[in-house]
Amino acid sequence: MGFLNSNKSLSYWQPSKIRQLEKIPFIPDHVYKRADLHDSYKGNRQTGISYSNSSPYIFIFSGKTGTQYSYADGWENDNIFFYSGEGQQGDMQFIRGNLALKNHLQNGKRVFLFEFARKGFVKFITELEFFDAGIEQSTDKNGHTRDAIKFFFKRRGAFIPVAPGDFIQTNSEDPEPKYNIDRLPNTTEREGLIISRVGQGIYRKRVIHRWNYACAVTGFDKLEILIASHIVPWKDATDNERLDPNNGILLSPTYDALFDRHLISFENNDRIILSEKIEIAAFEKIGVTGKEKIKKLSHQNLSYLEKHQAIFSSH
Structure with a gap:
């Protein structure tokens, strides 16, 4: 038992x-x-x-x-x-x-x-x-x-379909510090945690669970390279928004890079929007067709997405 x-x-x-x-x-x-x-x-x-x-x-x-x-x-x-x-x-x-x-x-x-x-x-x-x-x-x-x-x-x-160890992002430049959950960090370790943005590990896990362990656009499910992308960027977000999983979309690297630079966004009806700064042929070379849809946007996601759309439109 x-x-x-x-x-x-x-x-x-x-x-x-x-x-x-x-x-x-x-x-x-x-x-x-x-x-x-x-x-x-x-x-x-x-x-x-x-x-x-x-x-x-x-x-x-x-x-x-x-x-x-x-x-x-x-x-x-x-x-x-x-x-x-x-x-x-x-x-x-x-x-x-x-x-x-x-x-x-x-x-x-x-x-x-x-x-x-x-x-x-x-x-x-x-x-x-x-x-x-x-x-x-x-x-x-x-x-x-x-x-x-x-x-x-x-x-x-x-x-x-995943184990706790699968959430580690192997290509991250800002990895989550690894601490044994049996022991909370001491003062010196905590200073390092603050520098490394404490809570991003929890945020990433929450976003992965929310999007059912796969890229919200492609369905690609290799967690080690998927990115918990902020809709409202970290630098522009409040403390609460930075760790709010509703401010996150799980994306594969290509879509994350474009989304982070406001070269793509998504409409409230889930359809992708492509920036006019890049030719369609160039998008197609990296596998972006313009026909993509994001899956399972929640009502809470939309309030953040509207801010992303506004910046996208102003670029």
Whole structure:
């Protein structure tokens, strides 16, 4: 059983207990009184991550509250859920609920996602499993810059066509610093992280998930060379816009280079726009036909894209 703790003998997990744990004990889209969940399964009644040593379950609660502390969370695609670690003040650390989530598979715990329904009540969404985690720079409740833990969970039973290690961009001139997520960086390392634009690694992963692991134009799916291209460029964006995955499109290098230089853009109906600065024959030599469409533009993408279109038109 994938959720069993490999350090525990099977004699501890009796067959009847295993069968009980394998069943989902909650009904999707059913609303539960949160107090009843804690009465039955224990865990902290106030935090977004609720776990208990005496229960095989961990509950995570998602809602609108907490976004001011960088707690924004939600589905990146049909099967990947993005979730912020706990801790309102100072750097987040892999302790308590954060540690329980990261190690839940090894420890035989199951993670269940609930969404805020109304005061005191939550709606069950689905069961999740740990997929990946990283560190993003954000602000805490006091407005101080801090390192925030970000989790990527996959829907239990879902097939994800990539592994966490596949997200590394081998041709990047500004690669994400590689740190063990068991240990947050020290002061010297953090200075290096800031120089290297902390959070770009998380941003890239979010954009890749959002665009389902392939170039938004061509469908090319070799992640090591695909680029999480900013729609509003880094230099022109606010701090929030720089790390907002809605300000990103996953592109293969040719389209990224043209898009970054405003030599192509995309209409709101998804069609490509070619700059008159380059002849059609020249575009065709690099494989750009003018018939391309970008796939799956979201409403949130469009607000950024309109700014890109404005610069494109003025060139």
